[in-house]
Amino acid sequence: MTTQPDHGHELIPRPERTPAAVRIALARIAPHRLGEMEQHKEQALGAALQDGKIGHLQYWLTYWQAQVEIERRPDLRSRYQAALVSVHNTESKDDPAFHAAMAELRAVETEARQAVSP
Known part of the structure; x- marks a missing residue:
């Protein structure tokens, strides 16, 4: 496992890119x-x-590495x-708040994927 201290407190170190570690x-x-x-x-x-x-x-x-990244980083x-x-x-899906929240979900997932990409 490795650590990335540049984004604050982490619950656990970032795991290696292996199914077992994730x-x-x-x-x-x-x-x-x-x-x-x-x-x-x-399914995969x-x-x-x-x-x-x-x-x-x-x-x-990659998906599960990103999910772990989200879970391990309180931010x-x-x-x-x-x-x-x-x-x-x-x-409804027409609500502007829905679109803003979905955009935030995508932004968090993108940040997590970028953090774990090789």
């Missing part, structure tokens, strides 16, 4: 999401076997949770 990290900071991770892995594996492309597994690993996690609350408190 799973261990998720188990430490968000164990309630392990079932979701496993289901997503099975099935798609990879069906069309013979490893890209499905690479996407899966990202609080922004993500606040945006989710905003999304759920809007009455």
Whole structure:
């Protein structure tokens, strides 16, 4: 595991880019999401076997690395949770608050992906 001290307090060090390391990290900071991770892995594996492309597994690993990044960094996690609350408190997808919250969710996910990209 490595650390990146440039963005403040982290709950755990950033895991290495391996399925096992990402799973261990998720188990430490968000164990309630392990079932979701496993289901997503099975879908990615099935798609990879069906069309013979490893890209499905690479996407899966990148997605879960980013999810761990969000969970391990309180700054990202609080922004993500606040945006989710905003999304759920809007009455329709036409609500400007819905669009703003969705934009914030995408921004957090993009920042997390960029932080873990090789």
